[in-house]
Amino acid sequence: MKRVLDTIFEDSSVDTTCVTISFEVTNQKTFSLQVKGVPQAAQLTEAEQKLESTHKILRVKDKYRISYKALQALRIQAGLQIPTTKYLNTESLRLGTSFEITPIQGVPDGGMRQISEMVSYLMDLPENRPLLNTEEDIITIWLRFASDGAKITKCKDSVRAVCKLIPPIEHGRYTRKSSPDDEITLLLYMGKEDRTTFETASRRIIREMKEAATHGYQVKGKTVKVAWLLCSDWKAMALLKGLNAANSSHFCLWCHCHKHDIANFTKDCDVQRTSQRQEECLQPNAAESLGYKESDLLPFIPYHRMIPDELHLRMRITNKLINQVVMYSVYQGNKTRLVEAMKDINIQFQFFEKQGDDGKNSINTWTNFNGDQLQIVLEKLNILAILDRGPLDIIKLQTVTKPALIQAIQRKTGRVLPATTKKAFLVLEIQHVLSLEDQRELVANHGQRPRRIQMNGAAPEAEQGPDPPKTVDPAGIQEVWDGFKDLMVAAKARPGTRNALTPQQFHEDAKEWAEKFKEHTFTEDVIPCIHGKFYKVCEKCDYLRDCSHC
Known part of the structure; x- marks a missing residue:
């Protein structure tokens, strides 16, 4: 229904202030749902209105195969509010811009994109350009990193890693809605979702992610640093952080609790895992592992910035x-x-x-x-x-x-x-x-x-009667x-x-x-x-x- 309404709003030539949807159920009763807060053109800035209008014109142009020459004839002879050919061509080029895909060494069927190009692209989006309009020399943006495996065919697997820009927040609210342009695929290869293959395929990506977090990249005279969030399913986060699987004794991604305490909801939910503790537990003479199995592939993402995927x-x-x-x-x-x-x-x-x-x-x-x-x-x-x-x-x-x-x-x-x-x-x-x-x-x-x-160390009640x-x-x-x-x-x-x-x-x-x-x-x-x-x-x-x- 949302897609249908979005299409109606895009094709509508009038301003829509609200939508009322009526339902007639089997008992002959009718009730309605009124959707308010539909965005109006008047709520947008002049630049945003021009950009939105340009995108609509380009969609119509591509759908009905209209030439730039025909659009300019309409602009000049009919006096329609159509941008110049240069502006339309520049925006069309920007929307169709693709990153250079670099083959992955050690993985025969895979490719990756550079983090520096991705950061420059994100900051050049019209909705993100205001972030550069500041007196500060160093700007921090928040990116969510996620990876997941999927079957291409019955016998062929793939792994994809993506990042997504999280809009800035002011006064506890996002300053804008997310858009498809905010999400970019960083890595894609054909193979199993296992530690060895992923570590080989992502070695360069991880190095560039660390560089973005510690030193940042230069974009239009500003240093743009990245604060990373890790948001994936349980299996992927355990693999990336070098932890045991969910069915292990020390199963939790955030604390050191044992599986016998899995249902003890009286404990604090503080995040106990740290990179330092992980290094200590991986030493040969460590007294216990606490669920740490291997080194952390993403040590620049602290454990308190790991968010389990809502869908899973x-x-x-x-x-x-x-x-x-x-x-x-x-x-x-x-x-x-x-x-x-x-x-x-x-x-x-x-x-x-x-x-x-x-x-x-x-x-x-x-x-x-x-x-x-x-x-x-x-x-x-x-x-x-x-x-x-x-x-x-x-x-x-x-x-x-x-x-x-x-x-x-x-x-x-x-x-x-x-x-x-x-x-x-x-x-x-x-x-x-x-x-x-x-x-x-x-x-x-x-x-x-x-x-x-x-x-408090007492015997479980189940053994007492x-x-x-x-x-x-x-x-x-x-x-x-x-x-x-x-x-x-x-x-x-x-x-x-x-x-x-x-x-x-x-x-x-x-x-x-x-x-x-x-x-x-x-x-x-x-x-x-x-x-x-x-x-x-x-x-x-x-x-x-x-x-x-x-």
Whole structure:
């Protein structure tokens, strides 16, 4: 809808002050949504109006293949407000300017761009030229660096690294909106997203990034330095910073906590990792590694300027929430309700069997969702129509170790499942092949009691007595889902807008949500992304605070 409205505004020959959208729903009721604050030409400076008008003329020229000569004839003979051929040609050239792509030594199929050219290009954009109009000799701009791997074909992988200029901030608000011109691809190569290949491919880029951060580059008589932010998915940030993966004992990208404390939300969320501590832990005689595995490829980006990618955070946590509801519906025998509820929100969902990792046996699974589908399910699924309030004792199958689950399936069916089979699939299979009594016996003999938070060195509560009975509470689960939606809205909110939160306020809301999440599940369900969520907006606001002094 946003793209359609943008097109309408671009093609409109009149000033639009507001837009009203009317909806007619099945119960014959009509309601409307009024969108206010549509930018008007009068709100732009004269130079911005001329530039915007020029871009529209160039789009029409390219779309209908109009020559410069024809445009000038219209300007002279019809008296239309059309810029000169020289101005149009210069702006068209600027929009079509491409950087020189340099082959990467040691990587046969890849290319890179120079940081110095990228900085000069960004500062030459019309919206960024005012940054150079200052008496200061040294100017600092903020750039976000990100990298990610993607499959080109079934057997071919690629890795891309990009940077994006973050608009300046005044009085807690961005001075302008971001534009596609702000993002530039720095590096692209065909290959695996692994440490060795990336280090080889990015050696020159990283050297130039460090130069931009420490000394800067000369642009029109000014020294432009770069303050870098690192914003990628968990895997990429761990790879770039030389840390262990998310499933390790010391898993966190910011603190030194152990995985046994992953659900301890009473601790401070201060950033503990530093480059100095990393060097100490990598020494041969170091007492412990604390999750530091290799050297830091980006030591000029401190750990407090690492921001986890919102999209991956949202998808990981949403997947966890949805999988919990799916498992609960299976345990309660409400699979049909779940399928119908998905159908009500136009999501295709089904349970099915597929071939196992060993290529011989089949396993039970369900439909996987893409990012858009996850968002729809999170926003619209009616959990109260799916689940019943009831005991969670069968849910404790999740606390049985994978080897015990595999052995139980083998004893019952004779099938041998590989050790790499996902635990969720094993639990589902146990649900199908064992009776309720056999499942309870399996949990009693091989189940690990759900962990409780260990405080001040005391023994975990789980070892001090039986667990209190838990129940599936559909209303409580719905509250967890709604709370997560509110947190993600706040995390994406622009500074100074209605949904934006202060770091302290977000931290308190996130802690309250995490405690509510634990009420309706087990500690084992707290994943690293839930732990890392406490640092996300706090570090974003730290950038805003630092940036306001630049």
